[in-house]
Amino acid sequence: MTALTDQSKAGAGRTIISVDAMGGDQGPAAIVAGIADSAKRNPDIGFILHGPKDELERLVAKRKGLAERIEIRDAPEVVTMEDKPSHVVRHGRDTSMWSALDSVRAGEATVCVSCGNTGALMLMSVLRLRKLPGIYRPAIAVMWPSQNPQGHNIMLDGGADIRADAKDLMQYALMGASYARNGFGLAKPRIGLLNVGTEEHKGRAELKEAYDLIAANARISDFEFVGFVEGRDLPGTACDVIVTDGFTGNVALKTGEGIAKLISELLREAFAYSVLSRVASVLAYPALRRLKKRIDPRRANGGVFLGLNGTVVKSHGAADATGVSSAIKLAFELAQSGFSERLAARVASAASLDQDAPSDNIIDGETE
Amino acid sequence: MTALTDQSKAGAGRTIISVDAMGGDQGPAAIVAGIADSAKRNPDIGFILHGPKDELERLVAKRKGLAERIEIRDAPEVVTMEDKPSHVVRHGRDTSMWSALDSVRAGEATVCVSCGNTGALMLMSVLRLRKLPGIYRPAIAVMWPSQNPQGHNIMLDGGADIRADAKDLMQYALMGASYARNGFGLAKPRIGLLNVGTEEHKGRAELKEAYDLIAANARISDFEFVGFVEGRDLPGTACDVIVTDGFTGNVALKTGEGIAKLISELLREAFAYSVLSRVASVLAYPALRRLKKRIDPRRANGGVFLGLNGTVVKSHGAADATGVSSAIKLAFELAQSGFSERLAARVASAASLDQDAPSDNIIDGETE
Known part of the structure; x- marks a missing residue:
């Protein structure tokens, strides 16, 4: 699901948000409705949407003008609320969550938004995006x-x-x-x-x-x-x-x-x-x-994950279109402000306060 | 302030509640108002009231018929909200809080009610009433x-x-x-x-x-x-x-x-x-x-302190007459049900489950 696709549709001078369409309690229809709402309010956002391609194309096609703002990436599998985070990071390469994070990792998108399993999203974010130096x-x-x-x-x-x-x-x-x-x-x-x-x-x-x-x-x-x-x-x-x-x-x-x-x-x-x-x-x-x-x-x-190379916005699992739209708005604002880079600079300047501190990495496989 | 006094007034077949008149944010007038309210609602409660004798007698005398239900014990000093618990237990023998607990310790009252400093009340309760065996x-x-x-x-x-x-x-x-x-x-x-x-x-x-x-x-x-x-x-x-x-x-x-x-x-x-x-x-x-x-x-x-030889009801520091009255009602109900004895029996029967456990006493001087 990380196949290179033409990004010109989602891009074109816009700020790109990567959205995990799956894993929320209300299913992909609520996610697409939230995206449609955001797209209407803010012409400066483009989207990369991750999930089962056929289903997502059908949902996007129902909204007039939305297909032009969205790039769909096929990811056939879903992380459920019941999945153990440690299992997901070992076997979740085909999930929409993994795919959504990889768009940020690859620099195609600035911020990732997901409604899915918090523990799995956190652990996968740490492993795929890595922690900021010193965190x-x-x-x-x-x-x-x-x-x-x-x-x-x-x-x-x-x-x-x-x-x-x-x-x-x-x-x-x-x-x-x-x-x-x-x-x-x-x-x-x-x-x-x-x-x-x-x-x-x-x-x-x-x-x-x-x-x-x-x-x-x-x-x-x-x-x-x-x-x-x-x-x-x-x-x-x-x-x-x-x-x-x-x-x-x-x-x-x-x-x-x-x-x-x-x-x-x-x-x-x-x-x-x-x-x-x-x-x-x-x-x-x-x-x-x-x-x-x-x-x-x-x-x-x-909820915003802080301390990673890239920003991840975790929306409430039960979020409806209004909730998804509000999470996307936050993601856009953080992307616009260059938040991730500023945060990294702040941490780096404080880290120099205690050069003697061990830089151990505590989270390495289990954050359930 | 532990002088033996005639208990016949507060007693006479009644359930006796020991009340600390001092230490609440609203002063002894609110406590006496709460007692007056309780006394009116429930003829089966008698009170031992602890604090500066002259002031309490004046407050009680203003309420018709109340003096017959109350025994006043003179305790000139007050535990303030700012006092350190460890200091209070070493130097607080003349406080109303100490006196109020001692009425339960001596078996004159079944339950103690105080609006005072929580940390000091807890530590003093542990030291004066002692923990139940096995707690x-x-x-x-x-x-x-x-x-x-x-x-x-x-x-x-x-x-x-x-x-x-x-x-x-x-x-x-x-x-x-x-x-x-x-x-x-x-x-x-x-x-x-x-x-x-x-x-x-x-x-x-x-x-x-x-x-x-x-x-x-x-x-x-x-x-x-x-x-x-x-x-x-x-x-x-x-x-x-x-x-x-x-x-x-x-x-x-x-x-x-x-x-x-x-x-x-x-x-x-x-x-x-x-x-x-x-x-x-x-x-x-x-x-x-x-x-x-x-x-x-x-x-x-x-709040009710559990795990001691005797029951202590901690009322909110900001309690007014309604709050005090409601704390006294709770104290009365617990006294009536023989709660303290029943709790001790429960803990004893469960303690026999693990005879091997060390019976260390962790709280011994600092619970701030």
Whole structure:
């Protein structure tokens, strides 16, 4: 599926995004619908789409004018949500996910977008794109709704690796700061380190060590370190970027999703309670829709893999056309800002701080 | 402040609750207001109240009929939120917190309620009440709103100890099951172990070990083990009790608080948006009040310290009269059910499963 094809259709001065059409819960139709939406909104994007050729051609042909913007690469196999990452990287050469990453590896596309199995996508990204020089553990940066002016906070790691030592957390701070500068346009992002209390004497030993490392890097890396923050600061205004290990980050992320879902269910029940409340719900509909739009995970859809040679946007597995379109928008913005190159430069300048550090590679085959 | 006083006033066939009047953000007036509310609702509770005698007598005298239900113990000093736990246990003999715990230690009261400094209260509870035989780490059990029939789920550890090994997590499962049986009346509580994915191959090594230990205990301890659960199950319906270490539990708890606060702020903004939405908000007020009541942390107020010789209810530091009253209600229910004795029996029967385990005491002076 890496056969050389004529790229003139997708290209022609456009920014090329490589899209994995398979592996999402809603199938390739939702992916193509999202692409169609993005193509309509932004004439500067071209696409390379990966998956079973016949099926994709049929889906693309239904959308007027879309075929001219898309290059289809045939990849007959699919990575499912149940596949073990270690199995996929050994036997997944014919999958759409592999093919989508290879377009970035070959320099044909700037960013890859996939809705598929997170563990497999992360491990395959590390193996195919390789880590940036000096990076120990890549991370997934995710967004939280907040009342900060930019409307969202960045948290990393959202679940790329369940472990992170002090040096990893320091690198997450650097990568998060770079993402906030390029994604949000913040000149001097405020970074917080997630802990159970804001007093310096609390928390795990590696967090105290990370605290010192991040504080030492703040001066030359042009971010403000606000120190320890707590769970309530993830959707709060104390900082713009929150740094934590992938285990804690993933639990927090899913806890937030769970609470938002519960409140939305309870709100629906509260409005169905009586005739008066049903009347109120009709009048309240525009206000509730505004709220929903504000915290809709589909509109901040896209965990971004940081620390690799190339950018990978992981869209939510359950993403519909709106979610896919929003992930593509993010991918385009990061590609436009030259984010990947800027991040590499930042990490390189910080790495020179500790020349003595061993450059071991911890992720080498199992990141499930 | 442990002088013997006439207990006939507080006693007389009543269940006695020992209450620390100091250390809460809202001062002793809020505590006395909460006690007055509880005393009115439930004639079967008597109180021993600890703090500066003159001030407490003045506050109690303002409430008609309350003085007859309350025994005041003079304790001139206060544990503040800023005090280091290790300092407090060495120098805190004259504090209201110490005095309140000593009433349980002496058998004068069944349960102790305090709004004070969590770390100090935990460490002092461990030192004054001692751990149950066979318990390595006590835990704080906290409640999450959920759509389960009982309206709440139990999570432990909410932050007593930032570490927990496999054996601790197994004991949390036993203690949580016992709490769910006595607090919620669930015959066979469903227990879940918090992890980043529901597949058995994911997560940290100690979680895999804990999985096996909990599964082995489910048979004889009369609970159902549902296996690994995710952050979204904390406010979900997959289980009744969620087990995790105190670091992860505390981050999740505060993340949930943060998201609930953000949604409530955004809801207010959404309803203030236009004239129509302001009209809608008036009509929607009863529905929104129902929702607020349902997820109001004051109504599920009270982390419970499990694993000690005696029960301690930690109320939220910011608790007002409603919050204090709800913590006292919980304390009364646990006292009535003979919870402390039942829990001890459960732990003892499970401890016999592994006679070879070392009975080391890990918490011995620093739990900040």
